[in-house]
Each structure stands twice: as structure tokens, then as C-alpha cells.
């Protein structure tokens with residue numbers, strides 16, 4: 001049946017694609033190795049190499065907290081480790097978009113004196129509201145003790161500002177941060193253990209050939225490489241596959257967070273107010289906050 005449908009479609013359909021031969025498209029050298037690609041024959045691909053004690057991939061809350069804690073431990077134990085963070089955003093915090101309500105336990109443990117510093121957590125939560133919405137109405141629901149919507153003691157902040165500030169704290173402790181550097185490849189020792197990462201090459205044309213501006217990425221070797229790329233990082237996923245890290249473990253679960261910025265009349269703005277709603281405009285009991 002399927003075969004006869006396909007045959008009748010191919011009899012009646014016209015060809016709308018071009019017959020012109022296109023140059024071979026190289027997607028990535030891990031797919032089509034450059035050694036067997038004529039266009040890369042004379043190109044110098046030697047990478048500049050650098051060595052650190054710890055390389056951290058990703059300057060988000062996790063990567064920067066790890067860097068800060070490591071430096072604190074170095075200070076405590078009179079050690080001077082070179083700790084480098086590579087961050088693909090052009091500035092620290094640049095890719096951190098979530099507007100967040102922050103529970104400060106982690107920060108209290110990391111930087112116990114943060115409240116006395118010039119920090120970005122300026123807006124404590126003062127009012128929590130929870131409601132079921134219909135298209136035309138609103139039913140308030142009390143926030144009982146133990147409900148996750150109880151945000152008293154937490155702070156409203158743009159997470160990017162907190163991350164930028166964490167970056168400043170890390171640099172003050174001596175962490176080297178390299179914004180604008182995406183780790184593009186994991187490097188391995190001969191025994192298969194992780195040696196470090198390489199940052200992305202620049203100056204490659206759309207068809208995968210080298211441009212005159214081609215510069216190979218830099219190899220960063222380290223005793224320890226820490227991957228803090230966030231949710232579903234592309235290098236982390238390679239490591240998960242190579243080292244079977246997700247075998248026999250519970251599947252990861254994800255929630256989708258959407259950020260909307262609303263412009264509202266100034267008189268309606270209540271600093272410190274957090275609204276949680278379920279119902280309209282979403283179907284069933286989806287939570288919106």
C-alpha cells in the first residue's frame with residue numbers, strides 16, 4: 001500500500017530542487033576529519049597549550065561557586081592552585097537570563113559575610129500570593145506552611161546580576177575567568193582520562209573550509225576539569241556517553257522555565273511581591289509564577 005502511494009506521488013510530483021553540484025559541506029571535524037579533507041591540507045592547526053590546576057567549563061552559578069570554594073580551600077590550606085573558568089558569553093552573567101527568586105542557603109555557606117558586602121540582592125520577598133485563575137476571575141489560595149510557594153526570607157534578583165557579582169568575588173580571590181571562550185572539545189590523555197578542553201577554532205567558512213583568518217582554538221590542560229555547563233551541556237553529554245555516567249541512574253527530569261518581562265503602570269508595582277498562579281491562561285493545573 002505504502003509502496004503504491006510513494007510510486008503514485010513520484011509519478012505526479014515535479015522536481016523542485018537544483019541539479020547544480022554543490023561544494024562538499026564539512027559539518028565539524030569530528031564528523032569529517034580534517035586529515036582527510038583536502039581543503040585543510042596546508043593549514044597549521046597546532047594549538048597554543050596552557051596548563052592550570054583546575055579548569056572549570058561554564059561561569060554560571062555552579063562553576064563560579066566551585067571556583068570560589070576551591071580558592072577559599074586553597075587559602076585555608078596555604079596552597080596556590082591556578083583555577084581557570086572558561087565562559088562562552090562575552091561577559092560573565094551574559095547568558096544567564098532567569099529572573100529568579102533566590103533561596104540564600106547556598107550563598108550563606110559560600111560567602112557567609114555577603115549581607116555586609118555590596119551585593120545585588122536588593123529586593124527581599126515581602127508578599128507571596130497564590131491563586132487559581134479563570135478567564136474572568138481569581139480565587140486566592142492560602143499558602144500553608146511547607147508549601148514551596150512560601151518565599152519569605154528569599155530574594156528577587158536577575159540571576160545574571162548575581163552571577164556577575166559572583167564572578168567579581170571569584171576574581172578577587174585569584175580565579176582567572178575567560179569570558180568569550182566556549183569550550184568546544186574535550187581532550188583526553190592516552191589512558192582515556194580527561195586532559196582538559198580546547199576552545200573553539202575561529203575563521204571557518206560556512207562550507208567548512210578555512211578562511212584566511214583561521215585561528216585554532218587553545219588547549220587548556222588541567223589536573224582536574226570540572227564541567228559546569230548547565231542543563232544538557234554538549235560536552236557533558238559526550239562525557240555521559242563515553243563514561244556511561246547515566247547508566248542505571250534515574251532519568252533526569254526537567255522543567256521548562258519561561259521568562260516574561262511585563263511593563264506595568266508604576267502604581268501597580270509592588271517591590272517584593274511574588275505571585276504564583278495556576279489555571280488560566282494555561283490548560284489544567286499548570287503552575288505559573
Ligand SMILES: Cc1cc2nc3c(=O)[nH]c(=O)nc-3n(C[C@H](O)[C@H](O)[C@H](O)COP(=O)(O)OP(=O)(O)OC[C@H]3O[C@@H](n4cnc5c(N)ncnc54)[C@H](O)[C@@H]3O)c2cc1C
Nearest residue numbers: 058059060061062087088095098100101182183229230257
Ligand atoms: C526561566 C528560568 C527561571 C528560573 N528561576 C529560578 C528561580 O526563581 N530560582 C532559582 O533558584 N533558580 C531558577 N532557575 C534555575 C537556575 O537558573 C539554574 O538552576 C541555574 O542557572 C543553574 O546554574 P548552572 O551554573 O548549573 O548552569 P547555567 O546557569 O546554565 O550556567 C552555565 C554557564 O556555562 C556556560 N557554558 C555552557 N556551555 C559552555 C561551554 N561549552 N564553554 C563555556 N561556557 C559554557 C553558559 O554560558 C552559562 O554561563 C530558573 C531557570 C530558568 C531558565
